[in-house]
Structures are given as C-alpha cells and as structure tokens.
Amino acid sequence: MPQRTVPVSSRLGDVRYEIRGALSRRARELEAEGRQIVRLNIGNPGLFGFTVPSHLRETVSTHLDRSEAYCHQQGLQGARQAIAAREAARGAVAAHADNVFIGNGVSELIDLTLRALLNSGEEVLLPSPDYPLWSAATVLNGGRARYYSCPASRGHQPDPDEIEALITPRTRALVLINPNNPTGAVYPRELLQALVQVAERHRLLLLSDEIYDGILYDDAEFHPLAPLAGDTPCITYSGLSKMHRACGYRVGWISLSGTPAKFGEFRAALDLLSSLRLCANVPTQWAVEPALTGPDTTSELVRDGGRLHAARRAVIDGVARSxxxxxxxxxxxxxxxxxxxTQYFDGFDDEDFALELLESENVLIVPGTGFNIRERNHFRLTLLPQPAEIDDVFMRIxxxxxxxxxxxxxxxxxA
Ligand SMILES: Cc1ncc(COP(=O)(O)O)c(C=O)c1O
Known part of the structure; x- marks a missing residue:
C-alpha cells in the first residue's frame, strides 16, 4: 500500500519564491561542504555590514519594559501618528493615524490587504517582473495575477495603455512597486498621473509599494503616489526594512488615502484581519517615530561617493566590461x-545559468524568471556588497x- 503523506493545499501549486528557493538551498549545501558562497540573492542589509541607525536601536532598547503587552491591532498610536504626519506632509488625502496599520513587515500587510480585497477569481494587475510576494499573495487569497510588462527595452517602465487593455470586469487593483524591485526603475510623475487616471476610470484600488522610497541614485526623483491619487483610494506600503536597514525588526506599515467614503467597509475589513492576529511585534514599533522624525541616514549611502552609489557604479561598469x-x-x-x-548562446536558460554560476563560481544570484517574467535571459543581484566584491563577481559571471x-x-x- 502506498504510504500516506500529509496533503498540501493545491493553492500552493502556483506559488514560488525563488529568492530563497532551490538555488539558495543548494548554496547552503555547498557551504556545509566548506565552500564560500557570495550570496547576492537577498536585499538584506544586515548581512553586508550595514547596521540599524543607533538612535533607532537605542529607542527600542529603552522601551522594552513598555513592550510586554499586546498593543492596538493597528499598531502603537505614536508610531501611527508619525506615519500619518509624514503622509499628510506629502499631501495624501485623509492621512490620519486611524488610517494607518502597522504589521510585521510590509510582507504581512501585502497578504492582509489582498485578503481583505479579493474574492475568488478576481484579478490584480501586477508588474512583470514583480516582487514575487505580490503574485504569491494574490494567488493564496484566491485571486488571479494579470501581468503588465516593464521590459528593459522601455527602461523597465510600465505602459498605461497596456495596463488599461488588461482590465476586465473582475479587475480589482493595480499594484505599483516604485522604486522597483527587481529592476531599480523609478517612475516619473506624468506616468504615475496616467496610472491614477486608469485606476479612476475603472474604479481600481491603487496599491503602491514604496518600501525603497528614499533609495535613489544620481538625479532620480521619487513621487509618492498617494498625493497624485488625491481622492482615489490608494494604499501606500512602507517600512523600516530597507530605508533604515532594519529587516530583522519586521516593521512595515500601510496608509490609506483618498475619500474615506470610497473605502466603504474596506477599512473595517482590515481592522478585523488585524485584530485576528492581535498585533505586530511591539518592541520594534518604537523605532518608527525616530526613524521618520530623526536624522536622514540614507542620503549619505546613495549620493556620489556613498557605498550604495559606488556599488551601483561597480555593477554598471562590470556590465559594460562584459x-x-x-x-x-x-x-x-x-x-x-x-x-x-542571447545571440552568443544556443537557447539561453536563466535557471541553468544561475545553477552553473553557483556550482562553478560560488556566486548566488536569482534567475529573472523568479520575478514572473517570460524572458529567460535576466538575473537579479543586490547592490549591497562592497564595490570591490561586485567587481570580482562580474569577473566570475x-x-x-x-x-x-x-x-x-x-x-x-x-551541427
Ligand atoms: C518591493 C518589496 N516589497 C516588500 C518587501 C517586504 O519587506 P518587509 O521586510 O517589510 O516585509 C520587500 C522585501 O524585499 C520588497 O522588496
């Protein structure tokens, strides 16, 4: 008789997260055999010598004795007020602490908002390439991912006409990731305005993942979506992981903007789902207010001469040398x-390449198809290593x- 195994939900069939997938597991095996693997697969600043700004760390440690009870399901009031104040200063409509929800990272809130939104078979417009949690959370909550392309040939920018042509009566939301993971694209104001108009025309909820909002190079300018969306319902996602190099703190937030009446029961649905998981981790929520009101610790990393700026330069130069x-x-x-x-290769395959690079050169990258694109000739690497290490990586690539x-x-x- 065949052995009975624990069944797995069929919903997981379409769910993948290659950033920590089979290649990453293989890298761990090789490390166990004594190899030194250069891991460029995850944007995790703490693994590359970046530290959380000391004023955030100190605030967390001095508030531990006030962190032992559950807090409000939406998060600590002071933290939500600081987030709402920033949104209001940017010009978001109806920015208010009551419209802010704090979660265990943006990751939890992507899932929670899509769970509050989607009925079975409803569609979400997602960028291709995407940050794959967006696709996974759409599928896990019964939805369908419809991809709009952001190809290299267009500087990885979306096309509002293409997006509009994908809309059906079942489309509920338009997701933007700006600045973008994995492409690094930053969207101009006119493009964002055009996308808001598409959302308005078709009554789509705007979901704007802005977790990298201050990580900008050269003369790139970031435009938050909420002020451009005005009265149109919009959810802005941000957090401490990237701008404040505090991935392990697991603090993210959403802010609802737009005419409150247009949200209907949606706010109450988010409140209910937040209540079911009681609250986000409390100790690290204390870091939100100093992060948003204290000194800017990001600009020095991204300006000319800064570490991230130099790493980006090393990538551009490494590519130019190849x-x-x-x-x-x-x-x-x-x-x-x-x-x-691809003209140099017979049937290039990004996954085979990534495996060969790992096995033969000890470098771990993520194949482009892990970000839900059809083309099999891309890969993603993080800009977090020291520039000299990036030079060496491009030699190995x-x-x-x-x-x-x-x-x-x-x-x-x-032949
Ligand atoms: C675009 C994007 N959104 C969300 C997340 C998740 O961030 P968090 O650490 O807040 O869960 C990431 C993490 O890499 C990301 O790149």
Missing part, C-alpha cells in the same frame, strides 16, 4: 536586473558566461 551583458542602470532601490545577450558561450559555439560547429 561582451555578454546589458543593464538598465538602476535609478533606485537595492538591485540591478541585467540581461544576457563573465568567466561562466564565456564557458557557456564556447559550449554553444562548439554545439553549432558540431
């Missing part, structure tokens, strides 16, 4: 999304691509 690679220079966030010039290219050529000769 005969096999192209990249749209990231304007923001913590990643680059280079592409491989080129060596690996050279080997694959020579095999391809010899395959053609044989």
């Amino acid at each position: 005969e096999y690679l192209d990249v749209v220079a990231p304007q923001g966030a913590l990643y680059a999304f280079p592409s491989i010039r 080129d060596r690996c691509l050279g080997r694959i290219a020579s095999r391809s050529t010899s395959a053609r000769h044989v």
Whole structure:
C-alpha cells in the first residue's frame, strides 16, 4: 500500500519564491561542504555590514519594559501618528493615524490587504517582473495575477495603455512597486498621473509599494503616489526594512488615502484581519517615530561617493566590461536586473545559468524568471556588497558566461 503523506493545499501549486528557493538551498549545501558562497540573492542589509541607525536601536532598547503587552491591532498610536504626519506632509488625502496599520513587515500587510480585497477569481494587475510576494499573495487569497510588462527595452517602465487593455470586469487593483524591485526603475510623475487616471476610470484600488522610497541614485526623483491619487483610494506600503536597514525588526506599515467614503467597509475589513492576529511585534514599533522624525541616514549611502552609489557604479561598469551583458542602470532601490545577450548562446536558460554560476563560481544570484517574467535571459543581484566584491563577481559571471558561450559555439560547429 502506498504510504500516506500529509496533503498540501493545491493553492500552493502556483506559488514560488525563488529568492530563497532551490538555488539558495543548494548554496547552503555547498557551504556545509566548506565552500564560500557570495550570496547576492537577498536585499538584506544586515548581512553586508550595514547596521540599524543607533538612535533607532537605542529607542527600542529603552522601551522594552513598555513592550510586554499586546498593543492596538493597528499598531502603537505614536508610531501611527508619525506615519500619518509624514503622509499628510506629502499631501495624501485623509492621512490620519486611524488610517494607518502597522504589521510585521510590509510582507504581512501585502497578504492582509489582498485578503481583505479579493474574492475568488478576481484579478490584480501586477508588474512583470514583480516582487514575487505580490503574485504569491494574490494567488493564496484566491485571486488571479494579470501581468503588465516593464521590459528593459522601455527602461523597465510600465505602459498605461497596456495596463488599461488588461482590465476586465473582475479587475480589482493595480499594484505599483516604485522604486522597483527587481529592476531599480523609478517612475516619473506624468506616468504615475496616467496610472491614477486608469485606476479612476475603472474604479481600481491603487496599491503602491514604496518600501525603497528614499533609495535613489544620481538625479532620480521619487513621487509618492498617494498625493497624485488625491481622492482615489490608494494604499501606500512602507517600512523600516530597507530605508533604515532594519529587516530583522519586521516593521512595515500601510496608509490609506483618498475619500474615506470610497473605502466603504474596506477599512473595517482590515481592522478585523488585524485584530485576528492581535498585533505586530511591539518592541520594534518604537523605532518608527525616530526613524521618520530623526536624522536622514540614507542620503549619505546613495549620493556620489556613498557605498550604495559606488556599488551601483561597480555593477554598471562590470556590465559594460562584459561582451555578454546589458543593464538598465538602476535609478533606485537595492538591485540591478541585467540581461544576457542571447545571440552568443544556443537557447539561453536563466535557471541553468544561475545553477552553473553557483556550482562553478560560488556566486548566488536569482534567475529573472523568479520575478514572473517570460524572458529567460535576466538575473537579479543586490547592490549591497562592497564595490570591490561586485567587481570580482562580474569577473566570475563573465568567466561562466564565456564557458557557456564556447559550449554553444562548439554545439553549432558540431551541427
Ligand atoms: C518591493 C518589496 N516589497 C516588500 C518587501 C517586504 O519587506 P518587509 O521586510 O517589510 O516585509 C520587500 C522585501 O524585499 C520588497 O522588496
């Protein structure tokens, strides 16, 4: 008789998260064998020598004795007030602490908001490439992902006409990730205005993931969506993980903006779902207010001469030195999304390449298809390592691509 195993929900069939997937597991095996793997798969600043600003750390440690009870399901009042004040200063309509919900990272809130929104088979417009949690949370909550393309050929910018053409009677929301993970694209004001108009025309909820909102390079300008959306319902997502290098604190938030009446029962639905999980971690919520009202600790990293700026430069230069690679220079966030010039290869496959790079050169990247794109010639790496390490990584990438290219050529000769 076949052995009975624990069943798995069929909803998981379409759910993947390659950033921590099979390649990452293989990297761990190789590390256990004594290899040193350069891990470029996760945007986790704490693993690359970045530290949480000391004023945040101190605030958390001095408030531990006030962190032992559950707090309000929406989060600590002072933290929500600071978030609402920032949203109001930016010009968001109806910015108020009552319209702010704090969660265990933006991750939890992506799931919670889609759970509050979606009925079975309803559609969410997502960027391709996307940050794959958005796709996963859509599917896990019974929805369907409809992808709008943000190809390298368009500087990874979306096209409002293409987005509008994807809308059906079942479409409920339009998701934007700006600045973008994985591409590093930052969206201009006119584009955002056009996207707001699409949402207005079709009564879509705007979901704007702005977790990288101050990580900008050269003359890139960030425009928060909420003020441009005005009365149109919009949810803005942000948190401490990236701007404040505090991934492990697990603090993220959402702020609802737009005419309150247009939200109907939605706010109450979020309140109910927040209540069911009682509250987010309390100790680290104390860091929100000093993070938003204290000194700017990000600009020095991204301006000319700063560590992230130099790392981004190293990626652009590494790509320029390679005969096999192209990249749209990231304007923001913590990643680059280079592409491989496929003419040098017979049927290039991003997953095979990533595995070979890991096995032969000890470098872990994420294949582009892990971000829900069809093309199989992209990969993502983080900008968090020291620039010298990035130089070395691009030397290894080129060596690996050279080997694959020579095999391809010899395959053609044989044929
Ligand atoms: C675009 C985007 N949204 C959300 C998240 C999740 O962030 P958090 O640490 O707040 O859960 C990430 C993490 O990398 C991200 O890149």
